[in-house]
Amino acid sequence: MKYPVHAEGRFQFIDEGKGETLLLLHGLFGALSNWDGIIDKFSDRYRVIIPLLPIYELPPREAGLEALLAFLEDFVAFKELTNVTVIGNSLGGHIGLLYTLKNQENVCRLVLTGSSGLFENSMGGSFPKRGSYDYIRERVAYTFYDPAVATKELVDEVFETTSSIPKCMSIVGIAKSAQRHNLAKDLHQINVPTLLVWGLNDTITPPHVGYEFNRLIAGSELHFVDKCCHAPMMERPDEFNAILDSFLEKYSSVPMAEATVRS
Template sequence: MVAFTEEIVDVGGTKVHTLKGGTGEPLLVLHGAGGNNGWLKSIDALADKYTVYYPSHPGYGESERPDWLETIPDMAAFYTWYLETLGLEGIRAVGFSMGGWIASEIAATCGHSFSKLMLVGSVGIKPNVGEIADLFIISPAQVLDLMFHDPSQAPEYQAVYGREFTPEEMMVAEGNREMAVRLCWKPYMHDARLTSLLARVNIPTRMVWGKNDQIVPVECGEMFNKAIKGSDLVVIDNCGHSPQVEKPDEFIKTALDFLA
């Protein structure tokens, strides 16, 4: 396992809790609406080749939220500041679910931020046929049920989701959920202008989707793929919304192939 450290990055007075580890060129990893799940196997594998920056978004976990930050475009603006603070530019980025939305917003509006972009089960585009599951109107336990196609094939499922949580962890999870509500309530998990803006993205981009994603339909992956020139879409069989947890080996392989 690659050693990682916990760092506080001060972005214009806002403290951002960041997990950092690995060696090599920098790689930004942006978590989904549920929050930062920590240094899992898939993150560790990325850190084997790259220096991974894995922040908790402002308003999530131990990271502060500046008063003005209310939307995903605000979040994108914030992260360009975060990158500038760290002296990072033209780096690789991976975004999971809502983190994919943030990453694609950055890529579309700030062309020099990233050199390669990978979007995993990303929200941000409204599907034409299906719907993005409403995660706010159901309980956290129901969200978890939707997230996995077959939890038994996720080696870290028990460690991450199957154990008893402390009251402090429950408070953090509730706070994370409230931050997701702040960012994504309406329009729910999408932005009507994103598809048009994605035409500006001119870096290598790969979408990765679980074929059995019950939260964000594969159709959304196809729409991202169509909107971004020269991109590709990798669909992983027998896999739900979080390939990095449910099928880590397949996820790692496709990620490392693409990012190399």
């Protein structure tokens, strides 16, 4: 782990830098380290805070987006975070959307990259198979345009997770919950500046999903990153950071009450 992970109460998180808060949310098989490039680039000007979502710790009967949203709300309250920029990848984007829809007064910007919430192929179209390292390696590589990004360390981490029956049950429960929580009818309610960054070669939330988010969130900006799949911030960090930097600067001096994409 490149950056220290803090533990306070029931929460584990990375907290680097000072300034406006960037609240980063990882995906179903994500990790805090997925966001190292954001910390490297922005922690000199922003406070970058990344909670470890309890995806694998939830009891199977509670494993779902409602529990993850409640956890995030508790974390934001515990850390007394205000006027946050929510940035979410994959499932983290879905949770970020739910948080924004429910707590819009506390969100000044929203950034989605490869977000679920409309359509997604879980693990490339199937749920994890326990005990097959080759299968897990193939599925992890499926999330990247360049399979070399799926390092042995990353594959080992996912394999260890999916080797646990309770964790697998939680993964399946959360994935099914995400599929049930289609937000198409709710996205018109979002009135904060919204940035969409999509891999042009995304196989899990394909480009048409990015276009649909762009259509349903009025005034949102959509950018595609070429030769990139489901995690642009990992696979193309320079391009992702440049797009994000421009977006943050665009709305940096606009008062929150006026920083909406529509009146």
